[in-house]
Amino acid sequence: MPELKTETMTLNMGPQHPSTHGVFRLQLKVDGETIKEAIPVMGYLHRGSEKLAERFLYSQFIPYTDRLDYLNAMTNNYVYCAAIEELLEWEVPERAEYLRVITMELNRIASHLVWWGTYLLDIGAMSPFLYAFRDRETILDRLNEISGARMTFNYHRIGGVKWDAPDGWIEKVQETVKELYENIQEFDTLVTGNEVFRARTIGVGKLSKDQVINWGLSGPIARGSGIPIDLRKTEPYSIYDRFDFDIPTQEDGDVFARYKVRIEEMFQSLRIIEQACAQIPEGDIITKKGKRLMMIKPPAGEVYKRAEASKGEIGVYAISNGKNKPYRIKLRRPSFVNVSILQHMLVGESIQNLVAIFGSLDVVLGEVDA
């Protein structure tokens, strides 16, 4: 029998493919459904955020951080403000720190819920998406009430936060937390044990500890591979050292491990919000100097500030030359770093696993392309 003639096919996936979550593009060389080579193409959403920062006042760059990881804008706001505060050596009022923590953690849950819903959508289950968005909506309502926006909050300020919590907001948040406990528990029982879901995720897209460290991966991906790194715990910023919470880790390093880490993280975030709501003091929400936006002029110097975003370690490296505009801002975007391993994970996998693996990295394109 003569040898069957086969050839590899080039498949262009994206930038308008339903499961690339935005404008990511992959050039795949496939043999049947097996991927031989995957070349990621990025930059469709590039806006030059870092360069733009150089022509704005310090405070004017905050809205741009919203648009990096638009699902987790609060932490982006925070890390930029905190970096500049460190340059300025300002103290932030207690109440502001608490409001920051509450909003950041609420936003982390919202971000994980979006991930949870869209991930299951990727692997073919449609209903979880709608349930996740229902609960995300309550969170966005709370964040809307305090910041006036649903996604691009522009809420944190250098030296504090923009608005104080409206009357009764803390109580509303406490109620939301109670609801979320029940609902996320329900999601967990409904989906985590599902046989089809487990068959799709367990053992797929394995990442070893070495790979995670060598590629500088962070966030739930690192914790899913058994590396207990969470900046809230290992390098406490803001007031995270005052709260009692755990860092969930899983040893397996597969897609399912990352899934479980994220589910567990939502519960931990709820714990933090509960404690923060109970402890929050009265007082100022922004330092006096912080209100005079034109006058924010850090002394010459440089700083690197990092925080734990829902996707991993987000960092801001800022250089000041003593003027009221930054000399240089460099952003470490976790999605960008995390997606770098994708092309190596995909070799030898099928197209169906591609979707499962890419989804599990939880990439937001606004952050990849900045």
Next chain:
Amino acid sequence: MDYLLMFLYAVAVLMVLLGGVTFAILAERKVIGAMQLRPGPNRHGPWGVFQTIADVLKLLLKEDVIPANADKKIFVLAPVLAFAPAFSVMAVLVYSSTVGGADINIGVIYFLGVSSITMLGVLMGGWSSNNKYALFGSIRGVAQMVSYELPLILSIIGVIIMVGSLNLTDIVNYQANMGMWFIVPQFLGFAVYMISSIAELNRSPFDLPEAESELVAGFFTEYSGFRFAMFMLAEYTYAIAIAGLATTLFLGGWLGPAFLPEIVWFMLKVVAVMFIWFWLTATLPRARVDQLMNFGWKVLIPVALLNIVLTSIYKVWMG
């Protein structure tokens, strides 16, 4: 005169079927919507009953696009070839003791044989579109339909052994005489039939050929307008046909307490079977190709064979 009657019957079935498909699509959207915390279509008419009609009208009014690099003849033929067999199998279904199509003695074989042609439409549609995603979709689709055709047929053999006839009317009458539906003595067969029929119909969790998150829309990615409508029509017609066969073989066809007409019982059972499919669509994620094949060949076929062996032993034992 005979031909005229045949023609009239075919037209009547087609009309009922078109109505059935229209409401099956609406029902699917409503059922899944209710399971997903949303109302489903509710703009057109009371309870959204005219939604599908509006959708079909829109599709019919659309420009008829044939991709420049498509193989035109096959591209045009594919949706017809997908629909025709799905509709032809309706000819042998019996809806009540008085209403039914051709009363032929090989009804089951005719049904299974003709329905297999559907996959030609899938293959031709994917191949001729000259689109890589469509090609993937059709290859997956055909591999899946071929693999699941076997357990589907094997699961029915148990019933046929019991009855000793391939005629659908005989099968229902046997159940009437036996005093119970085949779902009880042939439960293994029923389970295998239901699972493989899902794969056969490309429904969730085996909707790999049209996996939206992977293959955009699978084999009909390039189809639009009324050709797309034709594919949808074929899909739902086939679903109704398969549900009809399940009703006849396992759920006692038109049998039921006398307070409702026989044909209503038949329709209710078809609706119940379809409801299970809708329910699964709203519940389950999608399986992977290799898992699907493994499941079909290593689980379903052995179970179906076991069912045949058990039934044969029973039949020989009881004489």
